[in-house]
Amino acid sequence: MYQSLGQLKETKVFKDPVHRYIYVSDQLIWQLIGTKEFQRLRRIKQLGTSFLTFHGAEHTRFHHSLGVYEITRQLIDVFNGRADWDDQYRELTLVAALLHDVGHGPFSHAFENVFGVDHEEWTERIILGDTEIKQVLDQVGEGFAEEVASIINKTHPNQLLVTMISSQLDVDRMDYLLRDAHFAGVSYGKFDLERMLRVLRPAPNQMVVKQSGMHSIEDYIMRRYQMYWQVYLHPVTRSSDYLLKAILERAKELYTSEYAFTIDPVHLSPLFTKEMSLKNYLALDETIVYFYFQQWAEEEDTVLSDLARRFVDRKLFKYVDYPAEKRALVHEKLCTLFEKIGLDPTYYLLEDKLSRLPYDLYGDNGEISKQPIMLQMKNGQMKEISQVSPLVQAIANSRQTDEKLFFPQEILHDLREFANEKMQIDQLLLGEEI
Amino acid sequence: MYQSLGQLKETKVFKDPVHRYIYVSDQLIWQLIGTKEFQRLRRIKQLGTSFLTFHGAEHTRFHHSLGVYEITRQLIDVFNGRADWDDQYRELTLVAALLHDVGHGPFSHAFENVFGVDHEEWTERIILGDTEIKQVLDQVGEGFAEEVASIINKTHPNQLLVTMISSQLDVDRMDYLLRDAHFAGVSYGKFDLERMLRVLRPAPNQMVVKQSGMHSIEDYIMRRYQMYWQVYLHPVTRSSDYLLKAILERAKELYTSEYAFTIDPVHLSPLFTKEMSLKNYLALDETIVYFYFQQWAEEEDTVLSDLARRFVDRKLFKYVDYPAEKRALVHEKLCTLFEKIGLDPTYYLLEDKLSRLPYDLYGDNGEISKQPIMLQMKNGQMKEISQVSPLVQAIANSRQTDEKLFFPQEILHDLREFANEKMQIDQLLLGEEI
Amino acid sequence: MYQSLGQLKETKVFKDPVHRYIYVSDQLIWQLIGTKEFQRLRRIKQLGTSFLTFHGAEHTRFHHSLGVYEITRQLIDVFNGRADWDDQYRELTLVAALLHDVGHGPFSHAFENVFGVDHEEWTERIILGDTEIKQVLDQVGEGFAEEVASIINKTHPNQLLVTMISSQLDVDRMDYLLRDAHFAGVSYGKFDLERMLRVLRPAPNQMVVKQSGMHSIEDYIMRRYQMYWQVYLHPVTRSSDYLLKAILERAKELYTSEYAFTIDPVHLSPLFTKEMSLKNYLALDETIVYFYFQQWAEEEDTVLSDLARRFVDRKLFKYVDYPAEKRALVHEKLCTLFEKIGLDPTYYLLEDKLSRLPYDLYGDNGEISKQPIMLQMKNGQMKEISQVSPLVQAIANSRQTDEKLFFPQEILHDLREFANEKMQIDQLLLGEEI
């Protein structure tokens, strides 16, 4: 039914700092990489604002996507010839791997949070809409684009393909742990990919791990745990994320209340009004956002201009830990103090309570429904890994929390007239100075 | 005369993929890093358009500058205690290292070429002008900012300090070779920094190399040579650079001829008119340039919109080698053909002839005046390295050239009606197909 | 009271694959490295027979010892200037670090097991006996050698120094995890040493970890856990260890029963008779042991010659897992079968049951008394890490076991006449074939 576009005359090679080389020999993949929708991923960083904490983390969703493709290519080489792998799905799976993130917009998490954008929905719209990607896919045959989308949105009947692209142990995570670690310059995420690929097995409804690979999986789960606490949830990154959200909230409020912006934010207004077309969405990227932030730094509205300037010049909010039991009291006193000095706590006082089961980490936040990791025992039986590994089980049953307050500490620091109020708060914070 | 700002209470640490950690313990350095002019370097890539060839090369002048600082810090640790090193210059040298690139604008080489911007001049204006950097430096004492600038512009009386920051073997190159190699994902640039630092010696008028370090320097020169040919002068990067210049040239021409842009390019017009203020210059960065390029992709002028779209979507010109002896003929025939099909050769046909002595490489293009590398022989005598190393001498006396034509090959490829003209050109190109 | 030997005129540098460079600037350290007792460590592998599993693991106790010294040197640089560090102990601690393993003999664990050799006792005898090391130490002053020994045997009054050299988180383990991982070619052991050193603090009675370093310590504990299961306890290594012990047991038995060896094992007989002098002990190393093994491969005694040949030619015993509940039965049936075919189960059938609390791993086997890892909380209080980290606590309370039988499977495989007996055993082993 489908008609492959065939092989390239000569294999194309990308130099990649993580996988050394990325090999492309399919016409189809090569053409997809060349589309403007895929090239747009060069202007969206993989880790949002993390580069403000780890300056090396400038890498983009463009190379992450290539990396996910490359791991999938290697994985299929390992699967090929095994009973449960049907090689007619090769190109389909490679395309799904390459395109799984194509719907991401600038600073995805913040935008999703503030404007209700859903990058998975946009991935589907891009694959199925009026795009260069759709044109390339249509050459393969009718229904191909839909089938690609169905793997990414997990409705494809072949759940083995689905779990390769999206599960607790998918090609997406494998690439991002390695890539984020490399660019951030930390060693925590560097598991042994080659060994990992060798312990994976295709099974009828999902990808599984052979029993002797258990320690490799434990290692992988620990690397993830470390990357979460040491990189992804780093308090400085949380601080820059909140600042970003505060800017967007303020701009939305101003827009809604018909504030007259010096430069009309034409690229962002469809977000405010929730009337975003595909063309508009594709025109959005982080260079555009940065352009507006730099203009807003000069706006008349002092809240917007201050927040924007802080973001552009990296004058982030500082943070203090606070004791859970005194949360309400501290909050109240800080609000009072802020109002006295004319700071709106809506934008300038942010509470953040991370409380997650490490099983949440193993499952990632809100992704609890993702396919768990199954070990294939020597006798053929399948077991969920925490049933076999005391280590994973132990991790799955313990909880870690981190509670912080973020606010512009340097302003309080310079106040002289409210020394008394400050001292009271310091005492509640057990001596940490605000 | 000067008053140090003292040490930080706790050493600050940056995680760096190249040096693992960057250590800051001076108040002065810490404050400089926090200025908005220094933070702006986060929005200027170290390698301009190279990320279109090597996708990992997204790193910025921000971390390169930190890296140069860090190498200088380590170098001073090695020098400290030696006869020709005066440790009162420590902070001054560190500041010069940190700030040596602060005047770079977006895509520096293209902008310098098209608009005559000189980043060294801007570095001086930023250090001495109405900036946060100047305010920080002024705390140390009157004249300090000027002394920093004089190291960077090479007029400082202590030429040892000058050659540390700027010479054939300076901290700038040491960092960029390592950093560019790491982010591009190539191994060519990775020399042994720790050993290099151990063979360097302070001398009265310059930094020198002890005789037993000769092979290390040969290695370093070869790594540079490799980085030039394999990365910096990669034909795909040359292609994207030309495209960038073509866009800027076209926009300048349109602006000069009073073309009505859909969005007034207020950030760029001071470049067109050569009336750039310090404030305007500091407001320029690569996110701004990208914003305009994306707008221009929709402009009415078809040359501008086509070129801009090509850059944003990475539809670069292809290239062919051409035989020097037939250059004129090929060029003429291509021009004729281009005019027939309505392509303006001014923007669509670019000739590039790289012809450089490897000694140019050793010296870099146009930097022939940089201090050469001096070996300090066992008997104390100084010798220029090519006098001692047959290898360096050999390199210094051979010439390599590379001549290429860049143009939108895919347009010619699709032409049917001019088959005859194409064939004639192909024959001149010795069978390479245009 | 002591008289330092002073500094070298020029710092000596060792190129090291793990730490890149090892720096020696003290005369005392330099002279100790040059002694014949220290040079002897070049002929004793760090990981005993592990090179038969991981071929890269040929590294010796010589460079491990240098590495431990180097980490100590860096650690002291970090401690220097802090309240609880007294820099008069610098050289003493460096010497203890360098010499802590000097008493190791060939294949230490097997020899300790079979002959009751105690490497810690020999370390003390070498430091205090008639050796070049003692002569070097005596130059510093009377009692210095004794003080070095007292740090290594943990009786020194300054327990901070003791825990630096020997505790759950000591310089010894830091080097061996990194070094063993590097030479074996696995990534599991590669924690971030530079960060680790930055979170350590001197305290009155021990070395502690500052609170914010908790995740680093978790990472370190996980790396150790991985190295244990993936490298140190690898079943192939356990197999070669047992073979080694079987050879030594057989030789001891033959010697005791006055068997006439073709070549008198003069180097080993003091082990058999437990009359080992310091001179004899120092003459023992792995080249000597290998010499005898190669001679024994030609001995008349068929058990000794077969075992020795197997070791030299790496024809190791294979292994099967066996179910704990059927252990006795399997064992009995195998013994019966072995006797029928003339194999002595004493040498040819080895049971190995690893059952350890991961807390044993955290504490290592039999080292439960080692100083635990203490976190120094922000308020100054000390807490044992498993009280603070849910992860470490979880690890500390779970048990992992691994039960294997080792025997020359290929002999059973070739038997035809005992097919029935074999089948019965296979069934007990749940279908794993012997």
Add this chain to the structure above:
Amino acid sequence: MYQSLGQLKETKVFKDPVHRYIYVSDQLIWQLIGTKEFQRLRRIKQLGTSFLTFHGAEHTRFHHSLGVYEITRQLIDVFNGRADWDDQYRELTLVAALLHDVGHGPFSHAFENVFGVDHEEWTERIILGDTEIKQVLDQVGEGFAEEVASIINKTHPNQLLVTMISSQLDVDRMDYLLRDAHFAGVSYGKFDLERMLRVLRPAPNQMVVKQSGMHSIEDYIMRRYQMYWQVYLHPVTRSSDYLLKAILERAKELYTSEYAFTIDPVHLSPLFTKEMSLKNYLALDETIVYFYFQQWAEEEDTVLSDLARRFVDRKLFKYVDYPAEKRALVHEKLCTLFEKIGLDPTYYLLEDKLSRLPYDLYGDNGEISKQPIMLQMKNGQMKEISQVSPLVQAIANSRQTDEKLFFPQEILHDLREFANEKMQIDQLLLGEEI
């Protein structure tokens, strides 16, 4: 005619620090690795005495041989499908790669030099003689062992296979540069293997390089150059090599003059008498040599015991540069002085003059006949690389020399009564102190 032994049921994997993993899927290769002649390579270091200079360089010919096999396996994967590659030669070539060094004895270069042993001849005798290797090869068919040998000794009619295993750019060098660099801990030898394999092409009579790979080959040649001067020809290694040769020369002389050794050197006497059988040769390895050296350290002959003790305890001779023009004079004066103090210059004074064209390096010493590196130009023409690369040509035409005297400097240093003689020599040496 030949009968392949087929594939293993499951691919076997070796963990390797250089190539990460080495994959074996052929029965034939697996069985060859298991032979005792191949396992013997574990007891012969790849770099002889270099570990006395670079302590990490303990790696053996065993893993180098596996590495050469692995590179060949990858190279054949790249060649497979190309016009000039005939895949029926796959196994033959892999076997030749694996076995190419199997004839090496302990400290090959010294033994070859002193006793006229030729490792290439022994490789052939092992492959064709009464060995386990021969038995394994015979299973493939009559004549197979001879065909393997003919590739290694370069007489095989298919010269493409020969140049893959042995030429200026062969799999042997590729592995050893990478492996020696990794274990020595230097970065000089680390070229980009994956890229190298991609620029190689099979051609009718040899392996060639495609034109666009020229810079990769330049890089490879420079790495080799660096490894020669920084590692292989390091003066400390030259010193330990000379000491080794001096011991062997002395032992040979004593044996010839019927000196009564305390322990009869049965393993070495066939070398002295040149009556070495295959069995005797295979019983020789570095553990045996070390055994005798340690015994000889206690011999009555003071020359032998002193030299042996120096080697075992690493008390090497020091060295001074000497000016070519005063060579004779210095030598004469030193000899006179040595005789006065009772040192035999035959053993205690060694002159070493390295004078090689870097083309010798490119060609290696005495290997001038090795197939040069040929570039395949775009038009199909072949050119020797130095005809195309100004860099290689430059290297090929310059000469580097290094002239050193090696002797036990510490003895002269302690002399008081010959101060005058010493001073005269110092002056001839231009002030370098003996």
